[in-house]
Amino acid sequence: MFAHSNRMAIGLACAGVAAWGYSHSPPDISHSHADKKEKLGFIIAGAPASGKGTQCKAISLRYNVKHISTGDALRAQVKAKTDLGVKAKSFMDKGDLVPDDLVMSIVKAATEEVAADEGYLLDGVPRTMPQARMLRELGLNPSAFILLNVPDEILVERITGRRIDPVTGESYHVKFFPPPAGEIAARVYQRSDDTEEALRTRLVKFHENVAAVKGFYEDVMIEVDGNQAKDVVQKLIAEGVDRLLAKKAHA
Numbered sequence: 616m617f618a619h620s621n622r623m624a625i626g627l628a629c630a631g632v633a634a635w636g637y638s639h640s641p642p643d644i645s646h647s648h649a650d651k652k653e654k655l656g657f658i659i660a661g662a663p664a665s666g667k668g669t670q671c672k673a674i675s676l677r678y679n680v681k682h683i684s685t686g687d688a689l690r691a692q693v694k695a696k697t698d699l700g701v702k703a704k705s706f707m708d709k710g711d712l713v714p715d716d717l718v719m720s721i722v723k724a725a726t727e728e729v730a731a732d733e734g735y736l737l738d739g740v741p742r743t744m745p746q747a748r749m750l751r752e753l754g755l756n757p758s759a760f761i762l763l764n765v766p767d768e769i770l771v772e773r774i775t776g777r778r779i780d781p782v783t784g785e786s787y788h789v790k791f792f793p794p795p796a797g798e799i800a801a802r803v804y805q806r807s808d809d810t811e812e813a814l815r816t817r818l819v820k821f822h823e824n825v826a827a828v829k830g831f832y833e834d835v836m837i838e839v840d841g842n843q844a845k846d847v848v849q850k851l852i853a854e855g856v857d858r859l860l861a862k863k864a865h866a
Contacts, residue, residue: 655680655734656755657856658741660828661763662821663814664773666841666848667738668786670763673849674736678856683725685718685739690806692721710813712742712820719749726755744827758863759856760832762825763841763848767818774814778803835859 657680659667671682692700693707699720703713718740729735737755741747750756765773776789780803787794787803794800808814829836837855841848 654729656737656757657734657759657761658737658750658757658832659761659763660742660825661841662765662767662770662818664770664777665763665765666845667763669845670761670849670852671736671738674761674852674856677853678734678736679732680734680736681729682736682738683722683729685721685725685737688721688725689713689718707808708813710808710810710816712817715743715746715749718746719753722750722755723753726753741828741831742821743824744831747828747831757832757835759837759859760835761852761856762829762836762838764838765841767815769842770818771811771814774809775811777809778805 655678657674657678659671659674661667668684671684674680675682689700689703689707693704694700699717703717706713722737722740726735735755737750737757741750772790773788776791778787778789778794779785780787780794780799782802785794786792794803808817837852837859839848839851839855
């Protein structure tokens with residue numbers, strides 16, 4: 616499908632390579648041919664527990680972009696029991712995707728808060744073709760679309776073992792990153808949608824939609840094997856993004 620596209624497929628890298636190990640700065644694409652300031656924007660996508668949150672921190676620092684996580688924003692609405700939160704929770708508890716109109720209301724407000732000299736990094740949208748079209752209508756055309764690929768069985772293990780500290784927001788895992796014994800271990804909890812049944816429902820819908828979303832962004836697509844050490848994944852993302860930005864700067 617993508618044999619003649621400009622998409623870059625990023626392969627495996629050797630373990631132990633330092634993350635973001637570059638002496639140069641990211642390519643400057645702050646001006647177009649008309650010398651008009653252009654907002655730098657990225658989208659990162661992947662199934663639940665694919666490692667998006669971890670990678671967003673490094674991307675935000677390297678490229679000065681504001682991380683906008685629709686998942687965190689929705690959960691904040693649920694916790695506050697707002698009208699939006701009540702509606703969203705009914706879908707999240709079943710493992711269903713939150714309807715586009717609810718998601719876009721969160722995204723629109725968040726992007727409007729991005730500073731003039733700052734870019735944006737969307738995490739959680741688009742998950743469907745209608746969402747991708749809505750983002751374009753909002754004027755959100757990313758310079759790179761980063762897709763993290765992780766096998767389903769690995770995702771099940773990651774998400775069913777995930778535990779959250781309600782005080783700090785820190786994420787732990789019962790096998791890979793256990794919470795410290797004592798007070799923290801006693802207070803961590805499992806999210807209501809972090810079950811295998813809910814996850815598999817979400818994965819079916821994710822796989823049904825991802826092909827259409829990939830096609831929409833094929834010219835700026837970067838695919839990364841997310842089932843690797845996080846520093847290796849970070850380096851692969853940086854290489855792919857810098858290559859796209861350099862290409863755009865010289866277009």
